[in-house]
Amino acid sequence: MTQIRRMPLSEIKDLSLSVLAHAGYGAAHAEAITDTLYACQLDDCQSHGLFRLFMCCQTMRSEAIDGDVQPVVQPSDGAVVRADARGGMSLLAFDQAAPLLIEKTRHYGIAALAINNCYHFSALWPEVERLSAAGLAGLAMVPSHAWGAPAGGTRGSLGTNPLAFSWPRAGKDPFTFDFATSGFARGEIELYKRAGKPLPEGVAIDKDGQPTTDPQAALDGAMLTFGGYKGSALSIMIELLAGPLIDDLTSLESMEIAKGAGAAPYHGEMILAFDPDHFSGGRVADNDARAERLFADILDQGARLPSQRRFAARRRNLARGYVEISEGLYQDLRALLQ
Ligand code: NDP
Ligand code: PYC
Numbered sequence: 001m002t003q004i005r006r007m008p009l010s011e012i013k014d015l016s017l018s019v020l021a022h023a024g025y026g027a028a029h030a031e032a033i034t035d036t037l038y039a040c041q042l043d044d045c046q047s048h049g050l051f052r053l054f055m056c057c058q059t060m061r062s063e064a065i066d067g068d069v070q071p072v073v074q075p076s077d078g079a080v081v082r083a084d085a086r087g088g089m090s091l092l093a094f095d096q097a098a099p100l101l102i103e104k105t106r107h108y109g110i111a112a113l114a115i116n117n118c119y120h121f122s123a124l125w126p127e128v129e130r131l132s133a134a135g136l137a138g139l140a141m142v143p144s145h146a147w148g149a150p151a152g153g154t155r156g157s158l159g160t161n162p163l164a165f166s167w168p169r170a171g172k173d174p175f176t177f178d179f180a181t182s183g184f185a186r187g188e189i190e191l192y193k194r195a196g197k198p199l200p201e202g203v204a205i206d207k208d209g210q211p212t213t214d215p216q217a218a219l220d221g222a223m224l225t226f227g228g229y230k231g232s233a234l235s236i237m238i239e240l241l242a243g244p245l246i247d248d249l250t251s252l253e254s255m256e257i258a259k260g261a262g263a264a265p266y267h268g269e270m271i272l273a274f275d276p277d278h279f280s281g282g283r284v285a286d287n288d289a290r291a292e293r294l295f296a297d298i299l300d301q302g303a304r305l306p307s308q309r310r311f312a313a314r315r316r317n318l319a320r321g322y323v324e325i326s327e328g329l330y331q332d333l334r335a336l337l338q
Contacts, residue, residue: 002195003327012041012323016053019336023057025089026068032091036122041323044313047187048123050325050333055121055264056089057336062260065089065119073097079108085118090142090269093118094127101273102134109278113271114246120144121264124164125178125307127271132166132174137274140164141238144265145258146251148182149222151232154209156222159251159265160186161238168276170288175295177306181235182223189215189223194329242270 016037020030033056041049059065066086071093074082081104083097093115104111124140131138144159162185164178180186183203192199193215204218205211212218225231243250248268249257257266280287295305317323 004324005327005330006322007325007330008322009038009042009317012038012050015333016050019053019333020056022337023060024067025056025060028070029067029089029092032095033089033122036091036126039126040123041325042314042317043310044317044323045123045310046325047185047191051187051191051329052121053333053336055262058260058262059089059119059121059264062263063119063258063266071096071115073100076100076104079104079111081111081113083113083115085115087117087266088119089264090115090118090120091122094130094269094271098127098130101271102131102136105131105136105273105275106277109275111273113269113273114248115269115271116246116248117266118269119264119266120269123178124162125166125176125310128164128166128178129174129176131271131273132168132176135168135276137168137276138164138166138271139273140269140271141242142265142269143239143243143249143251143254143267144186146255147186147223148225148235148251149205150236151225151229154205154222156255157252158182158225158232158235158239159254160223161235161251163234163238167291169292169295173307173311175291175305175307179226181225181231181238183226183231184223186219186223189218193219194326242268246270 013034016034017030020033037049037052065088069086069088071086072084073096081097081100083093085093097113101111101113120142127140128138141163143161146156148156148158148160150157160180160182162180166174166176168174198213199215199218204221204223206217206221225235239250246268254265254267276284
């Protein structure tokens with residue numbers, strides 16, 4: 001049985017900052033990365049919490065990135081904001097560009113942020129929730145590495161390509177979803193492997209193109225998109241909007257230039273923001289009430305909204321002052337300091 005450790009909330013940040021500094025990340029990157037890892041761990045997002053420190057360290061080791069590289073947010077006289085991460089992690093670039101994206105969205109009603117030349121290893125919900133906290137609706141997407149087969153295909157062409165959306169709700173948690181367009185995130189398959197558990201059917205094929213439930217065979221073979229050809233088409237859209245459209249790499253190209261297995265994918269990111277004040281015909285309150293009626297109708301049936309589990313975990317963990325993490329994972333994370 002997996003041994004569980006109670007980890008005090010303050011230790012999440014301390015451990016993350018120490019591991020990242022030890023790996024070679026400068027303070028600005030280490031803090032931006034830690035903010036996201038802390039948010040994910042607090043919300044019990046196990047595949048994209050502290051577990052991602054392995055990917056951050058492996059990226060530093062194999063790609064030799066500059067741990068102090070400063071992103072550049074380019075001046076813009078339109079609704080398109082561009083941030084050049086200059087070969088660093090995306091999170092600092094997002095942090096620095098988000099205020100201009102918000103300002104542009106309030107001005108134009110809709111605006112886009114294209115981040116170029118970045119490594120991305122994390123969950124997208126903290127980024128779209130930064131927008132919904134500012135009263136905007138947000139949509140974010142990134143390619144990754146070509147680990148996934150298109151519907152009807154047999155080998156990796158597509159990334160795990162997450163899509164995240166957040167809708168602001170006055171006085172309530174936002175409506176947010178954030179998922180890989182592969183049936184499982186790669187990080188989730190890695191956690192199944194650590195736990196020695198078989199995958200559900202329909203998640204992956206092995207290197208000979210045969211269905212597999214073995215996590216290692218899935219990692220060596222190709223992951224499948226969710227929803228068959230529908231998820232496959234969405235995944236291709238993400239490749240296009242966060243790749244060629246913004247003059248950046250596809251998952252195929254990211255995989256080709258990667259120097260080490262396990263490093264974070266290298267590519268661009270696309271974030272779109274919408275200001276309800278510009279779209280709601282002066283009836284923001286009425287239209288918000290209609291959105292709330294929809295949410296209530298969903299909940300009345302006993303269904304749950306996406307992110308509800310996450311928000312509940314956050315409240316529970318904040319109240320008790322600790323998160324639960326597997327002892328084995330905790331020890332492996334501490335070993336990153338040696
Ligand atoms: P999950 O399958 O765990 O969850 C997907 C979404 O669906 C969540 O918003 C979740 O809410 C919601 N959800 C789950 N079950 C239900 C349900 N029964 N009813 C309603 N909503 C539900 O996500 P993935 O494993 O696909 O992705 C995990 C993370 O991995 C994401 O944060 C993603 O951004 C990240 N990722 C990052 C990549 C990158 O390249 N940077 C690549 C791929 C993934 P809740 O959280 O409340 O359960
Ligand atoms: O879980 O698929 C994934 C992933 C890729 C990059 C970061 N997470």
